Amino acid sequence: MRDKKAIMIFVLPAFIVYCLIVLLPILISTYYSLLDWNGISQGTFIGIQNYIKLFTGDPIFIKSLWNSILLAVLSVFIQLPISLILALVLASKVKGSRFYRTVYFIPVVMSTVVIGQLWMKIYHPSFGLLNDVLGSLGLDAWKREWLGSESTALGAAFVPIVWQYIGYHMLLMFASAKSIPDDIYEAARIDGATGLKSALHITIPLIKPMLQVSVIFAVIGSLKTFDFIYVLTNGGPVHASEVPSTWMFNNIFNQYLYGYGSAMAIMIILECLLFTVIIQKMFKTEQITY
Amino acid sequence: MRSTPGSVYKKSLTQLGLIAVAAVQLFPIVWLLLFSLKDNSEIFSGNIIGLPKVWRWENYSQVFANGKLGLYLFNSIVVTFVTIALTSIFAAMASYAISRMRWKLSKLMLTIFLLGLMIPIHASLLPVFLILKNLSLLNTHLALILPYTAFGLSLAIFVLANFFDTVPKDLEESAFIDGSGIYRTFLKIMLPLVQPAIATVAIFTYLSSWNELMFAITFINKEEIKTLTVGIMSMVGQYSTAWGPIGAGLFIATLPTILIYVLLNTQVEKSLTAGAVKG
Numbered sequence: 001m002r003d004k005k006a007i008m009i010f011v012l013p014a015f016i017v018y019c020l021i022v023l024l025p026i027l028i029s030t031y032y033s034l035l036d037w038n039g040i041s042q043g044t045f046i047g048i049q050n051y052i053k054l055f056t057g058d059p060i061f062i063k064s065l066w067n068s069i070l071l072a073v074l075s076v077f078i079q080l081p082i083s084l085i086l087a088l089v090l091a092s093k094v095k096g097s098r099f100y101r102t103v104y105f106i107p108v109v110m111s112t113v114v115i116g117q118l119w120m121k122i123y124h125p126s127f128g129l130l131n132d133v134l135g136s137l138g139l140d141a142w143k144r145e146w147l148g149s150e151s152t153a154l155g156a157a158f159v160p161i162v163w164q165y166i167g168y169h170m171l172l173m174f175a176s177a178k179s180i181p182d183d184i185y186e187a188a189r190i191d192g193a194t195g196l197k198s199a200l201h202i203t204i205p206l207i208k209p210m211l212q213v214s215v216i217f218a219v220i221g222s223l224k225t226f227d228f229i230y231v232l233t234n235g236g237p238v239h240a241s242e243v244p245s246t247w248m249f250n251n252i253f254n255q256y257l258y259g260y261g262s263a264m265a266i267m268i269i270l271e272c273l274l275f276t277v278i279i280q281k282m283f284k285t286e287q288i289t290y
Numbered sequence: 291m292r293s294t295p296g297s298v299y300k301k302s303l304t305q306l307g308l309i310a311v312a313a314v315q316l317f318p319i320v321w322l323l324l325f326s327l328k329d330n331s332e333i334f335s336g337n338i339i340g341l342p343k344v345w346r347w348e349n350y351s352q353v354f355a356n357g358k359l360g361l362y363l364f365n366s367i368v369v370t371f372v373t374i375a376l377t378s379i380f381a382a383m384a385s386y387a388i389s390r391m392r393w394k395l396s397k398l399m400l401t402i403f404l405l406g407l408m409i410p411i412h413a414s415l416l417p418v419f420l421i422l423k424n425l426s427l428l429n430t431h432l433a434l435i436l437p438y439t440a441f442g443l444s445l446a447i448f449v450l451a452n453f454f455d456t457v458p459k460d461l462e463e464s465a466f467i468d469g470s471g472i473y474r475t476f477l478k479i480m481l482p483l484v485q486p487a488i489a490t491v492a493i494f495t496y497l498s499s500w501n502e503l504m505f506a507i508t509f510i511n512k513e514e515i516k517t518l519t520v521g522i523m524s525m526v527g528q529y530s531t532a533w534g535p536i537g538a539g540l541f542i543a544t545l546p547t548i549l550i551y552v553l554l555n556t557q558v559e560k561s562l563t564a565g566a567v568k569g
Contacts (some may be wrong), residue, residue: 003391006472010387014443020421021440025414028458032416065373086311094304102311102555107321109551109558111501113519114540117526118318121325129321132338167315171559172566193475219387224410227503228464231523245412245504252416253508265412272410 025271032262039258043263050263061264064242065271071158071243072222072275079162080169080214087173088199101174104167112164116231119160123147123232130243150240157241161225169214175202212283219279220272240257242287244268319544320334326350326537333533349534350542357528358513359539362521366543368500369431369517373438377495379445380439386476388447389454390462393398400451406444407565411504412438419508433509434517446491449564453487454480493554493561500547518543 031052037043054061086104090097107115122129123146131143146156180203188198204211226245229235235250236244244264252261325333327342327348337343353359384403388396418437420430427433457480465475480486506520516524522543529535551558 003472004393007387007391007393008441010383010391010476014403015399017380017436018403018438018443021414021418022409022444023402025417025421026409028417029413086308089304089308093382094301094308096305096308100308100312101559104315104550105555105559106548107315108562109497109547110319111519111542111547113503113522114322114544115318115503117522117536117540118322122318122321124442127334127338127533129338139305163314168562171564175563210566217566218412218517223414229509230503242495246413249415249504249508258416262416264414266398268412273408290320 002035020143029256032259033266035259035262037259038256040256043259048258050260051267053260054263054267060239060242061244061247063239064244064247066242067154068223068243070249072105072219074158074162075165075218075222076215079166080211080218082168083169083214084173084204086166086170087177088169088203089173091177091203092195092199093145098194099170101167104170106167106172107164108168110164111149112227113231115160115164116228120150121148123156127214129182150237153233155238157229160232161222161228164228165218165221169218172210172214173207178208179207208283216276216279216284218274223275224268225274242273294540316370316558319548320490322541322544326541328537329534330532338380342530346534349538353525353529353535353539353542357525357535357539358516358521359525359542360513362516362518362525362531363542365515366430366517366519368499369434369438370496373437373442374429374492374495375497376435376439377442377446377489381443381450381491382481382484382488383476384449385447385454386480389451390480400447403444403447406441411441415508416506418505420507426508429515431515434499434502435507436503438495438502438506442491442495442498445494445565448482449490450487453484457483478516489557490561490564493550493558494564496550497547497558497562 001055032043034045034047035043036046036049068159086100090100121127125131125143125145125148128146130146134140134142138187144152146152184202184206185198188194188202193201208241224245225243229241229243229246230249233241235246239247245268248268251257251264255261321339324340324342325338327345327347328337329344331345331350332343336505386397387393388400390405414437422428422433427436461479461483462475465479470478501519503519506517507523509521510516513524522539525537525539529539
């Protein structure tokens with residue numbers, strides 16, 4: 001089939017919507033990021049001044065960057081290991097595997113706004129679940145205004161973020177572990193590798209491609225995280241829990257720094273691309289050692 | 291299987307661990323249901339975790355009667371439904387042309403669409419906001435439908451193009467021989483064949499539009515158009531101290547998703563992991 005007109009008719013609707021809303025705006029944002037512009041007056045072209053300011057004149061942005069990197073580290077070293085253990089256990093023919101998978105996955109499909117509101121109630125200083133439980137355990141000294149104090153806000157906001165996607169990564173790893181043919185396990189069992197041994201020496205190396213996907217998703221997701229922070233603390237108190245997305249949002253829509261905020265948006269994208277490449281490289285070099 | 295005392299012990303320990311994790315994952319939603327049925331005096335007098343003493347179903351009727359929950363629900367349904375329809379049909383058409391028709395740029399076109407899998411919505415937030423503003427589309431359903439559709443297309447085309455590749459060519463060819471035109475063949479023969487892939491697309495489109503926050507808070511601030519995610523945020527402001535009705539609102543906002551998941555869990559899991567398969 002080479003009907004040119006038909007091809008156009010089939011491709012154009014998707015292509016137009018996609019170009020106008022996904023591709024073109026990246027170019028527009030890049031252009032905005034080179035302007036000093038408040039959205040009302042005419043913008044002035046200032047080259048890479050906005051980018052220089054990001055790294056030399058904006059301690060809050062730097063802090064938000066570190067916060068998001070901390071979240072990425074927590075996701076990779078706390079969330080993913082939990083997911084991996086669950087996936088390995090569920091893939092090893094345990095009773096009720098189907099049921100547990102379904103239950104563990106439920107937080108993934110729920111809206112972050114709903115989960116966020118729910119955790120606000122958990123953290124509520126006077127009637128929240130957490131302080132209530134601490135009180136009934138006699139640990140009154142541990143009670144905090146979890147989201148309201150600078151020392152705990154970041155950690156408290158990260159807990160639900162890490163919690164929500166445990167089930168997602170578990171499922172990716174589970175599906176990957178299940179796709180390993182049974183005879184490989186069988187051969188390993190004959191050689192004396194069962195349980196932990198077979199998990200360490202067979203399953204984990206064989207699901208490495210999926211682990212790479214999980215690490216990338218976890219890191220990228222952390223770097224661009226927005227919803228939970230917006231709902232729980234909106235970056236506060238005093239920017240203690242600021243992440244790049246909330247700070248970008250604040251700069252654009254509260255302070256009307258359209259040019260500067262756009263520079264942040266572009267930085268977030270570049271950061272995501274950079275980390276994707278780094279992670280891919282890390283997994284490659286590691287694979288050679290095998 | 292051998293069942294030495296050791297392995298039985300190990301097995302029950304595993305089950306215990308799995309149940310503990312299940313409790314952690316389920317607890318928040320169960321707790322939500324419980325406090326949505328209490329009133330403040332009960333919660334504030336100390337019954338934070340336990341079963342309600344009086345089951346106050348009136349909290350639910352109250353958020354529908356006084357709050358605007360019904361309106362938000364309606365808006366979410368309209369936006370989500372139209373987004374699913376547009377994404378599915380646009381993606382199916384484009385995928386059909388990319389996978390089945392012969393033209394020079396088809397590979398490039400696919401690559402361009404797949405690029406979108408890597409692009410976060412952050413960079414388009416301000417430009418799309420300004421475009422919508424200039425077109426006077428802010429505070430309309432379309433302000434959400436168009437971006438949701440655009441950002442759903444990449445994954446949808448990825449899934450559908452792969453699926454079209456697996457459909458044998460005979461059916462289509464015999465339809466052409468019978469004199470059926472290309473549009474008729476697409477509608478009557480190909481679309482029904484790719485229904486499983488469309489189901490996958492519909493589910494992840496549902497979840498991403500139903501739960502989306504950043505676009506929704508930016509493009510909508512008029513009560514009449516607010517979807518559930520934005521609506522809940524303003525509802526929390528309105529009932530800031532009444533936990534019961536807030537809980538009821540949160541629970542209603544989540545119920546459709548939970549129902550869909552419980553009914554179609556394999557399908558939902560497949561949808562949500564579709565993007566990871568390629569890696």
